[in-house]
Each structure stands twice: as structure tokens, then as C-alpha cells.
Amino acid sequence: MATRALVTGAGGFIGHHMVKYLVAAGYWVRGVDVKEPEYEPSAAQEFELLDLRRWDNCLMATRGVDEVYSFAADMGGIGYINEHHVDSARNNVLISTHMLEASRTNGVSRFFFSSSACVYPQYLQSSPDVKPLKEEDASPYDPDEGYGWEKLFTEKLCQYYYEDCGLETRVARFHNVYGPLGTYDGGKEKAPAAICRKVALATPGDEIEVWGDGLQTRSFMHVDDCTEGVFRLLHSEHHQPLNLGTDYLITINGLVDLVSAIAGKPVKRRHNMEGPQGVRGRNSDNSRLRTVLGWEPSILLKDGLDVTFHWIEEQLIKDGSITSSYSGTS
Numbered sequence: 001m002a003t004r005a006l007v008t009g010a011g012g013f014i015g016h017h018m019v020k021y022l023v024a025a026g027y028w029v030r031g032v033d034v035k036e037p038e039y040e041p042s043a044a045q046e047f048e049l050l051d052l053r054r055w056d057n058c059l060m061a062t063r064g065v066d067e068v069y070s071f072a073a074d075m076g077g078i079g080y081i082n083e084h085h086v087d088s089a090r091n092n093v094l095i096s097t098h099m100l101e102a103s104r105t106n107g108v109s110r111f112f113f114s115s116s117a118c119v120y121p122q123y124l125q126s127s128p129d130v131k132p133l134k135e136e137d138a139s140p141y142d143p144d145e146g147y148g149w150e151k152l153f154t155e156k157l158c159q160y161y162y163e164d165c166g167l168e169t170r171v172a173r174f175h176n177v178y179g180p181l182g183t184y185d186g187g188k189e190k191a192p193a194a195i196c197r198k199v200a201l202a203t204p205g206d207e208i209e210v211w212g213d214g215l216q217t218r219s220f221m222h223v224d225d226c227t228e229g230v231f232r233l234l235h236s237e238h239h240q241p242l243n244l245g246t247d248y249l250i251t252i253n254g255l256v257d258l259v260s261a262i263a264g265k266p267v268k269r270r271h272n273m274e275g276p277q278g279v280r281g282r283n284s285d286n287s288r289l290r291t292v293l294g295w296e297p298s299i300l301l302k303d304g305l306d307v308t309f310h311w312i313e314e315q316l317i318k319d320g321s322i323t324s325s326y327s328g329t330s
């Protein structure tokens, strides 16, 4: 009989891709979210609209499944999480707390929690040439306000459920996941999708707005590497938090140059120093990831961005924002 999995946040970006990954691997999947996937139907055999801040809904969602992949969260890029401390902290702590207890109550065998690089302390991320972050660098704690604190709290709760109740919890700290079928507008988008949208909408030679001076650095991971890494981690015996990201560091100005080259469209950068910046630098140290999983993310940023840019450009044509794909001849 097929292994039965619950994916929460299945109407969202990573959750939707995780459903596709598991169904392709032969799983029976229940997808749960407060909304259906935005850009294509879910691949899940069963999809339920449930608010997982409620205990009774978490009991319902976790009935009769072997594995839980917990992605449901009130979240977004730095522009969102900086402005919504209550929403991201309160909603996510309710979801995570009830989901862990419901999973234990319903005898789930393995539980994955999507944590975030936002748990890492600000004092280690104050310069663009940041030292790649190792898992043990998380303490002494000074995570991002709101979203970061909730992720840190739930990491601890996962540890307690493992130690006190024997629930096989697994935790990955995602480092800025991007890819097609993700949010690219409306305020919750992260930098890769935002820059793709701005370049796609720009007239050649136009200015596009970049938050901050663009010298701030990040590493970015394609969603297909994310789902592969989550699956491997859940089926490993590693139950401490593990980085899941790439260690290819790039400035945001460099990200703009990459997208501009993919589009074949020259753009100028207008730096909005009032824009939300988050940390000045963040990168993943993948030493433990390589040891624990015998694998690491391998999709190159330029390749992943190429697919992502053209998908976003296609959405903008569909909604009439642009008339056609830019051919690169000015």
C-alpha cells in the first residue's frame, strides 16, 4: 500500500512542489491549506481547506497518515515579515504547536518542519562578506523579529517532541527558496521573484527599484533542490536542525545582472535606501548537509533563474501586464 503523507501549506509555493514530488514518488498525499494552489491544480489525491491554527483541524488533517511535511506558515519576503510580527509569530506558533501534538496523537511516524535561515543571529550577518553559517551558530540567539523567533521556538518544540515523546521530528533551515509557481507580486515575494518581475516589466534601459544599496548578499536555492533535500532529510536519522540551501553567495546587484542577462534586457538600478533590507549578508555552510545526506543542492542559480524568469514573464503576459516575451533585440 502507498505511504500516506500530509503536506500542510499545500496551496503555497514549496508545499505545492512537495505534493508533486511525493505523488511522483508513488505516495498517497493529502494536501491541506487555507487556499487552493494559485497557478495550477494540486497533484494531491485529497485536498482539504482547513485553518490549521485550530486544534480540531490539525487533528482532522493528520488522521491516517504516516508522514507529515509541515510547510503551512504566514510568511513572505523581508518586506512582509518585517511588517507582520504578530501575524507571522502568532499564526505560525499556533499552527506548529497544534500540528506537532496532533501528529503525536494520531501516531504519525515522521514529522518534517520547515525552519528558516531567519533563526541565525543578526550579529553574524552584519556584513556582505558573511562567513557561511553553521547550524551551531544559531546561539547565542538573536533571530529575525517575529518570523525568526517562531521558527526558533518550533525547532525547540520539535526537539522536545523527539526527546519526550519519541516523535521522529526532522528540521531543515531553508535559505531563500525560489522557482516557478511562487509568489512574484503583492508584497510577499522574495528577491529572486521580485527582481524577475521588475525586469520583465521594464522597458530596455529603464531603471528598476532595488531595496538597499544592492551590495547585500544572499544565497538562493531552487525549489526542486528544496523538495529533494526535505525528502532525504525526513528519511535520514538526523534529528537536529540542518541547513538546506546553497553556498553560492551573490549580491543583490549581481542578482539583477543575472536576471537582466537572462532577459537579454539592459536595466539600470535605482537604489531605494528606505527599502527593507533584512541582514547584510547570509550564506549556508553545507558541510553537515553533505555529510548527513550525502548530497547537496546542485541547481545553478543562473539555470534556476532562467526557468523562473520565463515563468514569471509568461504570467505577466497572461494577465496582460506585458504584451509579449522580450526578444532581446532593443
Ligand code: GKE
Pocket: 075, 076, 077, 078, 079, 081, 116, 117, 118, 174, 175, 176, 177, 189, 190, 191, 192, 194, 195, 209, 210, 211, 212, 216, 218, 252, 275, 276, 277, 278, 279
Ligand atoms: N523581496 C525583495 N523585493 N527583496 C529585495 C528587493 C525587492 O524588490 N530589492 C532588493 N531586495 C533585497 C532585500 O532588501 C534583501 O536584502 C534581499 O533582497 C533578500 O530579500 P528577501 O528575499 O525578500 O528576503 P530575505 O532573504 O532578507 O529574508 C527571507 O529569508 C528567508 C530564508 O532565507 C525571509 O523574508 C523569509 O522569506 C525566509 O526566512
